Amino acid sequence: MTLGFKTRLWLGHVAVLAVMLAAAAFGAEWALRSVVLGRIIDDAILSLASTEAAALQADPGRPIRVHEIPPGAGPPLFARLDKFVQIIDLDGRLVARSMTLGTARLPTPPELLARLRDGETVFGTVTDFGEEPVRMVSLPVTPAHYVVQVAMSLDDAHAVLYAGRWLFLSMSLAILTGIGFTGAWLARRALHPIDAIAARARQIREADLTERLPHPGTNDEIGRLVETLNEMLGRLEHSFDVRRRFTADASHEMRSPLSRLRAELEVTLRRPRASGEYEETLRSCLDEVEALQRLTEELLALARIDAREAPEPAKAVPVREVVEAAVAAVAPDADRRHVTVDVGPAPEILLNVAPAAAKIALSNVLHNAVKFSPAGGLVTMVVTANPDQAVIAVSDSGPGVAPDDLPRLFQRFYRGHASRATGTPGVGLGLAIARALVERQSGWIAVERSTDKGATFSVHLPRA
Numbered sequence: 001m002t003l004g005f006k007t008r009l010w011l012g013h014v015a016v017l018a019v020m021l022a023a024a025a026f027g028a029e030w031a032l033r034s035v036v037l038g039r040i041i042d043d044a045i046l047s048l049a050s051t052e053a054a055a056l057q058a059d060p061g062r063p064i065r066v067h068e069i070p071p072g073a074g075p076p077l078f079a080r081l082d083k084f085v086q087i088i089d090l091d092g093r094l095v096a097r098s099m100t101l102g103t104a105r106l107p108t109p110p111e112l113l114a115r116l117r118d119g120e121t122v123f124g125t126v127t128d129f130g131e132e133p134v135r136m137v138s139l140p141v142t143p144a145h146y147v148v149q150v151a152m153s154l155d156d157a158h159a160v161l162y163a164g165r166w167l168f169l170s171m172s173l174a175i176l177t178g179i180g181f182t183g184a185w186l187a188r189r190a191l192h193p194i195d196a197i198a199a200r201a202r203q204i205r206e207a208d209l210t211e212r213l214p215h216p217g218t219n220d221e222i223g224r225l226v227e228t229l230n231e232m233l234g235r236l237e238h239s240f241d242v243r244r245r246f247t248a249d250a251s252h253e254m255r256s257p258l259s260r261l262r263a264e265l266e267v268t269l270r271r272p273r274a275s276g277e278y279e280e281t282l283r284s285c286l287d288e289v290e291a292l293q294r295l296t297e298e299l300l301a302l303a304r305i306d307a308r309e310a311p312e313p314a315k316a317v318p319v320r321e322v323v324e325a326a327v328a329a330v331a332p333d334a335d336r337r338h339v340t341v342d343v344g345p346a347p348e349i350l351l352n353v354a355p356a357a358a359k360i361a362l363s364n365v366l367h368n369a370v371k372f373s374p375a376g377g378l379v380t381m382v383v384t385a386n387p388d389q390a391v392i393a394v395s396d397s398g399p400g401v402a403p404d405d406l407p408r409l410f411q412r413f414y415r416g417h418a419s420r421a422t423g424t425p426g427v428g429l430g431l432a433i434a435r436a437l438v439e440r441q442s443g444w445i446a447v448e449r450s451t452d453k454g455a456t457f458s459v460h461l462p463r464a
Contacts, residue, residue, distance in 0.1 A: 006187050013183045014176065021176055025168040032164045036157045041135050042123055045150040048083055049139040052148040056087070056141050064146065066098045084134070084151040090117050095146060104129075106136060106149045116140050116147050126151065133158075193222050197229070209237035257288040264288075314441065316350040316464035317358070319383055319390050325355075326362035327381070330370050338375045341366070346383040349390055350464035353441045358461060361437040364430040365394050365445070365457050372398030373454075390463055393448060395456040401447055409447065410435045434459075 003011070056064065066085045084106060086097035092108040107126055115122050119140050127133045129151070136151040193216050204211050212230045216222055268281040327341055334341050351358065369379045377397040384391045401409060412432040431445075438445045441461055448458040 006191050009191075010180075010184050010187050013187070014180050017179055017183075018176055021172040025172045028168050029161070029165055033161055036160055037135065037154075041152055041154070041157055042137065045083065045135060045137045045152050046121075046139070048085065049137050049148045049150040052085060052087070052150070053139055053141045056146060056148070065096045082153060086149050088147050088149065090140075090145055090147065106151055108138075108149075112138060125154070194225075197222075197226060201229070204233070209233060209240055257292050261285055261288040314352050314354050317353060317355050319349050319351050319392070319461075320346045322351060322353070322355065322358045322362060322461075323381060323383060323392065325359040326366050329359070329363040330367045333367060334370045334379070337370060337373070339370045339373045339377050339379055341370070341379045341381070343381045344383065347385045347390075349385050351390055352462045352464040353443075357437045358441060361434040361441075361445075362392060362394075362459060364434040365459060368430050369394050369396035369398070369455075369457070372396055374398065385463070388463060389443070389460045392459040392461070393456055394459070395454055397454045400451050400453065401455045406447060410445070 052066065064087055066087065082100075084098060084101045084104075086101060086106050087095045088108060089095060090113065092113050094105055097105060107129065112122060112124075116138055117140075119142065121140070122138045124136055124138075125133060126136055132153045132155045134151040135154050135157075136149060139148045139150075140146075141148060197213050200213050212233060213226050215226050215230075264281055264284055268278065273281075323343060323346055327343060330341065366379065366381070373379055373396045379397070380393075380395045382393045382395075384393070410431050412429060435445050438459060438461065443459065443461040445457065445459050448456045
C-alpha cells in the first residue's frame with residue numbers, strides 16, 4: 001500500500017526526531033557517566049589517597065598506618081565513611097588498611113605493581129571485590145616507596161546512571177510523542193489548503209474553465225502554486241476558446257462551398273439540360289471542390305503545426321533560394337491577376353531555417369500581397385541583412401490594412417475589412433500559417449507599414 005504524502009512527511013519528521021533524541025539521550029548518558037565516575041568518584045578517591053600520601057610524607061618516622069578517627073573521638077568523617085584504604089609497598093605486601101576493609105585487601109595484580117614502580121597513578125574498576133564493583137585508585141608515594149590504594153563502591157553510581165538512563169528514555173519518549181502529535185496536526189494544517197485546491201480542481205470541467213482556484217491570500221509556496229495553476233487554467237481556457245472558434249470557423253467556411261455545391265447540383269438535376277449547361281455547372285462545382293481542397297490542406301497544415309509534429313530540421317540555406325521558391329509558387333496566380341512581382345537584389349547570406357517551411361511561409365505572405373493588389377499592380381520584395389537576421393519585406397499596392405484589423409490580422413479565419421469589402425476569395429488562414437511557421441524557425445513576422453496605397457509585411461528569419 002502506498003502511503004500518502006502527508007503520512008510520509010509525518011513519518012519522516014518523526015524518524016528524524018527519533019534519531020536526534022536518541023543521539024541526545026546517548027550523549028546525555030555519556031556526559032552523566034563522565035561526571036559521576038570521573039569528577040565525583042575519581043576525584044573523591046584521589047583526594048583521599050593524596051591526603052594519606054601527604055600524611056606519610058609528613059611523618060616518616062612513625063609507624064605506617066591509615067589515618068582514621070577512632071569511634072567517639074569526634075564527629076563522623078563522611079570523606080572516609082564509604083571508602084576502603086590500604087597501604088602496600090612496591091612488592092605488594094600489605095602495610096596498613098582501614099577498618100572498613102576488615103580482613104579483606106584490595107587486589108594488587110603484578111601488572112598493576114609494574115605500573116606503580118614506574119611512578120604511574122592508576123585508576124581501575126574492580127568487579128570481583130566483595131558483593132559490589134568498586135572504583136580504585138593506586139597512588140605511589142615517593143620517596144617512601146609505598147602505595148596508597150583507595151576504593152569506593154560503584155553501587156550508588158550505577159543506581160544514579162540507571163535512573164538517569166530511564167529519565168532520558170522517558171523524556172525522549174514523551175518529547176517524541178508530543179512532537180509526533182504536534183507534527184501530525186501541523187502537517188494536516190499545512191496541507192489542508194492543498195486538499196482544498198485539489199477538491200476545487202476536480203470540480204472544474206471543460207465547460208467552466210473560467211473558474212479559478214481559491215487563493216490562500218499569502219505569498220508563500222502554496223500561494224505561488226495557486227497562482228501558477230490559475231495561470232495554467234487561463235492558458236487552457238484560451239486554448240479551448242481558440243479550438244472552439246477554430247471548429248466553428250472551419251465548419252462555417254466548409255459549409256458555404258458545400259451549400260453552394262449542393263444548390264448548383266440540385267438546380268441542375270431538376271430538369272434535363274443541354275450539355276453546355278452541364279459543363280458550366282461541373283466547372284462551377286470544380287471551383288468549389290478546389291476551394292474545399294485548399295481549405296482542407298490549410299486546416300491539415302495548421303493541425304500538424306498545433307500537434308508539434310517533428311519539423312523539418314533547420315540547415316544553412318541561401319536566402320536567394322527561399323525567395324525564388326516563394327516567387328515561383330505564386331507566379332501562376334500573379335500572371336492570372338496581371339500583377340508584377342519585383343524582387344530586388346538579395347545579399348549573399350545564409351538562413352538557418354527549414355527550407356520547405358520557410359518557402360511556405362514566405363509564399364503565403366507573397367500570395368496575400370498578390371491577392372490584394374489590383375490588376376496591373378506591383379508587388380516588391382526587398383531583402384536586407386541584420387547581424388542576426390535576414391529581413392524580407394513584401395510590399396503590395398492594395399488597399400492596405402485598416403487600424404482595427406492590425407491586432408487580429410494573424411488570427412485564424414480572420415478576414416479584414418478590405419477582404420470583406422472587395423469580396424476577395426480566401427478563408428483567412430494564410431497569414432496565420434505563415435506566422436506559425438516563421439515562429440517555429442525562431443523568427444517573427446509583422447506589418448511594417450500600412451497606407452491606403454498598400455501594406456508592407458516584414459518576415460524576420462535567423463541567419464546561419
